Amino acid sequence: MTGHHLAQLNIGTARGTPDSGEMAGFMAGIVPVNALADTAAGFVWRLQDGDGPGATALRPCGPDVMVNMSVWEDLESLRNFVYRNGPHLDFMRRRRSWFHPMAVPYLVLWWIPAGHVPGLDEALSRLDLLRRDGPGPQAFTFRDPFPAQPRAAGLHVPGPLPGPAPGRPNRARRPGSVNDEAEQR
Amino acid sequence: MSEISVIAVLDDPVRRSLYDYVSARGDGVSRTEAAVATGVGRTLAAFHLDRLAEAGLVEVTFARPPGRSGPGAGRPAKLYRRAAAEHQVSVPPRDYRAAAELLADVLDLTGAEPELQRAARSRGAAAGRAARRRDPGLPGDDLVTGALAAQGYQPYREGADVRLRNCPFHLLAARHPPLICGMNLALVEGLLAGAAVTGLTARLDPRPEECCVVVAASKTNAD
Numbered sequence: 001m002t003g004h005h006l007a008q009l010n011i012g013t014a015r016g017t018p019d020s021g022e023m024a025g026f027m028a029g030i031v032p033v034n035a036l037a038d039t040a041a042g043f044v045w046r047l048q049d050g051d052g053p054g055a056t057a058l059r060p061c062g063p064d065v066m067v068n069m070s071v072w073e074d075l076e077s078l079r080n081f082v083y084r085n086g087p088h089l090d091f092m093r094r095r096r097s098w099f100h101p102m103a104v105p106y107l108v109l110w111w112i113p114a115g116h117v118p119g120l121d122e123a124l125s126r127l128d129l130l131r132r133d134g135p136g137p138q139a140f141t142f143r144d145p146f147p148a149q150p151r152a153a154g155l156h157v158p159g160p161l162p163g164p165a166p167g168r169p170n171r172a173r174r175p176g177s178v179n180d181e182a183e184q185r
Numbered sequence: 186m187s188e189i190s191v192i193a194v195l196d197d198p199v200r201r202s203l204y205d206y207v208s209a210r211g212d213g214v215s216r217t218e219a220a221v222a223t224g225v226g227r228t229l230a231a232f233h234l235d236r237l238a239e240a241g242l243v244e245v246t247f248a249r250p251p252g253r254s255g256p257g258a259g260r261p262a263k264l265y266r267r268a269a270a271e272h273q274v275s276v277p278p279r280d281y282r283a284a285a286e287l288l289a290d291v292l293d294l295t296g297a298e299p300e301l302q303r304a305a306r307s308r309g310a311a312a313g314r315a316a317r318r319r320d321p322g323l324p325g326d327d328l329v330t331g332a333l334a335a336q337g338y339q340p341y342r343e344g345a346d347v348r349l350r351n352c353p354f355h356l357l358a359a360r361h362p363p364l365i366c367g368m369n370l371a372l373v374e375g376l377l378a379g380a381a382v383t384g385l386t387a388r389l390d391p392r393p394e395e396c397c398v399v400v401a402a403s404k405t406n407a408d
Contacts, residue, residue, distance in 0.1 A: 083362040086390040089397065093298075093367035093389065101296025143360065 004148035005114045009123035010068045010107040012099035026098040042077020046070035060120045105130050111148040191272045194240040200233040209339050213264030234265050244268045289361045305368045306375035313379025325382035349396035366397040373398050
């Protein structure tokens with residue numbers, strides 16, 4: 001994995017505004033959970049902005065949709081933090097009380113050259129790709145991961161992808177209607 | 186080896202008790218330890234442990250006992266530990282795993298986790314009440330440990346806490362961690378409440394290859 005880092009984007013439609021009672025538990029937890037991420041093994045970077053804790057004030061997908069983006073040394077580091085860190089797992093356990101369920105993928109993973117800081121446009125285009133084509137080397141999920149491929153087209157050209165790489169096999173999934181997290185294996 | 190042949194390897198009382206002992210220990214177990222714990226001779230224990238290893242039910246590693254190394258330390262001991270592979274046999278054929286995966290997929294999609302947690306809490310409470318009725322006078326710790334053992338969690342003490350060696354829903358938990366770990370937590374919380382046990386609190390504290398729930402001694406221990 002040398003030379004590559006793993007980027008993740010995760011979005012959620014909030015059940016209330018950041019100052020609402022519905023979101024109080026989430027807003028109270030985000031700072032300590034982010035602090036855990038910052039010191040977790042393999043953590044590289046996470047998206048932040050000036051107006052709220054973490055990236056909670058950014059709204060690139062609509063007024064109710066919160067985003068969360070980070071970079072990790074490899075898939076195992078991210079998996080260890082997300083699923084094997086007690087406080088974070090407990091935070092995830094409670095996510096339904098803060099965010100509406102989504103019938104399409106809301107988390108995407110992709111490889112970036114080490115040192116590259118992914119932008120939101122890049123991240124959202126990877127999520128679009130995942131939603132359209134299902135998991136592949138350029139946009140995948142925990143349940144259906146792909147290894148970093150140094151020679152894969154597009155990998156060293158960070159930025160919004162215009163569309164599927166030429167000649168890529170059509171994965172024959174119903175576009176946008178399938179939750180990949182629910183479909184794997 | 187077919188699933189049913191693997192299961193059939195356990196159809197011997199000595200072998201079964203050796204498997205239960207190794208399985209509940211977690212770390213590597215030597216032949217001598219296993220023999221002493223199950224009350225059989227070392228040679229007999231070695232024979233059965235090696236049958237379990239051939240069937241893939243336990244894994245073999247070699248290690249010197251702690252504190253012994255370098256020349257003169259002797260041969261490394263053969264150690265046995267539970268294998269990760271799962272085996273299931275159903276007669277007639279039933280496939281609850283596939284059904285469980287489908288149901289979990291749909292719960293993830295629809296976000297019905299609060300309802301799942303509520304149902305799990307009430308199921309745990311029923312188990313806790315039943316355990317309390319069976320043994321009204323038992324101390325809370327023992328009651329909880331017994332009830333968790335009966336549900337396959339393989340509880341063990343670690344200081345004042347009760348850790349759970351086995352996740353009864355392991356494959357599902359690996360596939361849907363927040364969903365299944367949240368369900369597990371609610372089951373154990375319900376069990377504690379149903380058994381009317383005070384001084385113990387369940388919380389998530391995942392460890393590799395164990396259940397993600399720990400039953401920890403509360404700060405104000407009323408037991």
